[in-house]
Amino acid sequence: MNRKLTDLPSRERTVAMPHVRFFTETIEAGGISPLSFFEAGAFIDESQRFYWENASKTMTLVGIGHALTLTDEPGKDRYDTIEANWKHYCDALIKEEKDMDPVLFGGFSFDEKRSSTPSEWENFPNALFAVPTFQLKIENGQTLVAINFISDESETAIQFEALRKQRDQLIHMAQVQESISAEKPAILAMQELRKDHYLEAVKQITEKIQTGEAEKVVIARKLAIQFEQSVRPASVLQSIANEQRDSYNFGLENGSQFFFGATPERLIEIKDGQAFSACVAGSIKRGTSAEQDQQFGDELLGDKKNREEHQYVVEMITGVFDSLCASYTAATRPKLLKVRDIQHLHTPVQGKLGAESSIFQFVKSLHPTPALGGVPAPVAMELIRQEEDLDRGYYAAPIGWTDASGNGEFAVAIRSALLETDNAWLYAGGGIVADSDPIEEYEETWVKFRPMLRALGGSLNG
Numbered sequence: 001m002n003r004k005l006t007d008l009p010s011r012e013r014t015v016a017m018p019h020v021r022f023f024t025e026t027i028e029a030g031g032i033s034p035l036s037f038f039e040a041g042a043f044i045d046e047s048q049r050f051y052w053e054n055a056s057k058t059m060t061l062v063g064i065g066h067a068l069t070l071t072d073e074p075g076k077d078r079y080d081t082i083e084a085n086w087k088h089y090c091d092a093l094i095k096e097e098k099d100m101d102p103v104l105f106g107g108f109s110f111d112e113k114r115s116s117t118p119s120e121w122e123n124f125p126n127a128l129f130a131v132p133t134f135q136l137k138i139e140n141g142q143t144l145v146a147i148n149f150i151s152d153e154s155e156t157a158i159q160f161e162a163l164r165k166q167r168d169q170l171i172h173m174a175q176v177q178e179s180i181s182a183e184k185p186a187i188l189a190m191q192e193l194r195k196d197h198y199l200e201a202v203k204q205i206t207e208k209i210q211t212g213e214a215e216k217v218v219i220a221r222k223l224a225i226q227f228e229q230s231v232r233p234a235s236v237l238q239s240i241a242n243e244q245r246d247s248y249n250f251g252l253e254n255g256s257q258f259f260f261g262a263t264p265e266r267l268i269e270i271k272d273g274q275a276f277s278a279c280v281a282g283s284i285k286r287g288t289s290a291e292q293d294q295q296f297g298d299e300l301l302g303d304k305k306n307r308e309e310h311q312y313v314v315e316m317i318t319g320v321f322d323s324l325c326a327s328y329t330a331a332t333r334p335k336l337l338k339v340r341d342i343q344h345l346h347t348p349v350q351g352k353l354g355a356e357s358s359i360f361q362f363v364k365s366l367h368p369t370p371a372l373g374g375v376p377a378p379v380a381m382e383l384i385r386q387e388e389d390l391d392r393g394y395y396a397a398p399i400g401w402t403d404a405s406g407n408g409e410f411a412v413a414i415r416s417a418l419l420e421t422d423n424a425w426l427y428a429g430g431g432i433v434a435d436s437d438p439i440e441e442y443e444e445t446w447v448k449f450r451p452m453l454r455a456l457g458g459s460l461n462g
Contacts, residue, residue, distance in 0.1 A: 019152045022092040023160065026099040026146040027167075029136070032174045034060045035241065037136045037145075038251075039180055039234040040173035041065070044166055048130065050105045051237055051251040052401060054409065055266065059139040061401060063105055063132025064170065067148040070104070072127035078112060079364035082127055089131075089150065090404045100137055102148045104129050107252060107259075107399035107413065110368065110392040111381065120418055120425050121393035123257040134167055145171060182238040184457030186228040188422075193222050195442075201387040202438040208383065209434045216312055217374040217383045220390060220429030221445060225456060227422045233258040236419065239455040246339045247451075248411040250399055259394050261416025262451050264339045265371070267398050268362040269409040275325055275351045275362065280337060280412075281313040281371035281431065282306030282345035285447050297336045297343055309431045310334055310345040312370035316377075317349055320365045325351030341450045359408045363398045371431065372396040372412060393418060395427035417452040426452045 034051070041049050041064035052061040070085050072078035086104050093102065106129030114126070135146040147163045149156065198221040205217045233251055237260060240249050244262030251260035269276040284300040287293030300306055314330065321328040328351030337346035374380025395416050402408030417426045428448035430441050453459065 020089070020092045021094055021151060021156070022089050022102070023149045023151075023156070024093065024095045024099050024102050024146050025160075025164075026144050029143045029145040029171050030175070032136065032138075032143050032145075032171065033179070034062050034136060034138055035180045035234055035238055036174040036177055037064075037170065038062045038237065039232075040170050040177065041134070042234075043173065044134070044170060047253060047255045049233070049251070049253045050130070050132065051249070051260075052105065053241070053249040055246060055248050055264070057245070060137070061103060061105065062136040063103070063130065063134070065133030066130045067133045067150050068104075068131040070106070070127070070129040071125050072112070077364075078108060078127040079360050082129055083358060083360035086129070086402070092150075093404055100135075100144050100146055101403035101405050101407075102131050102146065103135055103137075103401050103403050104131055105252070105401040106130055107394050108363070108367070108397050109394055110372070110397040111385070113385065114391050115389075117391070119391035119393070120420070121391055123254045124259065124393055128252070128254060133163065134170055180234045180238045182235060182242055184239065184455075185231045185235070187457050188226045188228050190226075190458060191224045193224055195221070197389065199438045199442060201389075202432055202436060202441050204387050205383060205432045206434065206436045206438075209432065214379045214383060215375040215433070216309060216370060217380045217387075217432050218372055218396075218429050219384070219388050219432055219441070220392060220396065220427055222390065222428075223426040223449060223453075225424045225426065225458065227424070227457075230421045231419060231424070231456070233260065233419065236260055236455050240451070243454060244340055244415075244451055247415065250411065250413070252394070252399065256420055258419040259399075259413070259416065260419065261413055262455075263411045263414050263416065264337055264344060265412040265414060267366055267369070267400070267410040267412050268359060270353065270359045270362070270402075271407050273353045275321065275328075275353050275357075277317050277321070277349045277362075277366070279310065279313040279317050279330075279334070279347040279349065280344050281369075282310040282334075283342050283444070283447070286338065286341060286343060293338075293343075297338075300343060300345060301334070301336065305433055305435065306345060307334075308433065309371070310347070312375045314347050316370050316375075317366065320362065321349055321351045324354050324357040324362060324365065326354050327352050342447055358406060359402050359410070363410055367398050368396070369412070372414070372429075374431070392427065396429065415448065415451045417456065424456055426456075
């Protein structure tokens with residue numbers, strides 16, 4: 001039964017922000033494909049959608065429209081700003097016990113000191129988070145759809161009733177429309193951007209590491225693809241869902257641009273007072289047979305360069321857990337994390353959340369990990385700005401969600417691409433150390449390009 005939003009008990013009217021109220025209402029929706037719900041959202045609000053599926057495939061989130069948008073503020077710490085504003089609105093939340101928590105979904109740019117030179121990332125500021133107007137969640141075999149509505153008006157019943165009609169329309173469309181096509185788009189042209197600059201940057205960074213300026217620096221590069229026609233975000237999400245089954249599959253849309261990917265790397269998860277992270281660094285390709293695959297894996301486990309890279313990440317992440325957790329544990333040696341195109345060294349870390357800790361404090365402390373920035377982090381970031389000369393945008397940056405109870409999960413947005421109508425940009429990088437070879441590093445980036453390249457209809461064989 002729908003409750004009346006203009007006839008709330010007095011105890012519910014008393015909130016931290018007397019002029020703003022944050023309503024949410026949840027219903028069960030039966031069997032709905034999350035991608036069909038995402039695609040149906042194009043008829044409600046095509047330019048403001050998100051998609052999230054965790055690596056274990058136990059939970060999926062889809063958001064349509066923006067009930068609330070939060071971005072960074074000039075001169076203020078972006079992590080603290082988003083957290084403070086989110087808490088501000090959570091204090092105004094009015095919900096019943098059966099209603100699921102509203103979700104705040106979004107991401108940060110890799111570097112807040114981005115070049116002012118125009119780049120392809122024009123729609124993505126240094127922080128972009130949103131509470132969806134329509135929120136789908138599939139977990140434990142249950143499909144729930146919520147309406148989130150924030151208003152400073154005293155009379156909201158008419159507006160909310162209109163949202164209920166849109167919600168019902170979304171559910172109906174998601175249930176009856178045809179399956180999302182995973183047909184790959186036709187590529188008109190693919191271009192390596194500034195290959196020579198990348199090779200020279202790796203050379204310069206290697207020399208600086210050899211002279212002691214840093215221990216490790218991650219250098220990235222990008223590809224540009226042009227298609228014969230516009231590519232729909234739902235289609236590429238369907239492709240990565242089919243192909244990258246052991247990864248976090250995500251998509252964040254803002255206007256005409258859609259950032260998406262399939263990353264194996266969790267940055268932080270908070271669940272019921274427990275914090276979880278994963279040290280992922282060091283990689284090698286998959287084999288063409290089980291025997292060759294194991295051979296490559298053993299080679300990775302025994303490789304000095306990759307083990308050193310991995311240890312940098314372990315030391316950094318366990319240091320953060322030591323400062324933000326009441327207690328924590330970490331595996332003593334890495335294992336192999338195998339996804340479709342690549343295998344990584346992987347060490348899980350788990351801790352009991354400290355009394356004053358939060359998911360945004362973890363994100364702030366963990367980003368960038370040595371796997372995406374370098375060691376020591378401040379020096380590595382300066383060298384990246386000097387030598388890489390690339391606006392990474394949200395590539396290699398934190399992307400994920402949190403809810404009104406403080407639970408949530410962020411991944412590191414690698415194996416990713418930015419899509420805009422009939423164009424896409426792909427990003428990949430690798431850790432440079434004292435004995436790095438530019439050509440070998442260049443070849444490794446192709447392995448990392450492969451997941452998004454395949455999803456967009458390309459291949460490594462032309």
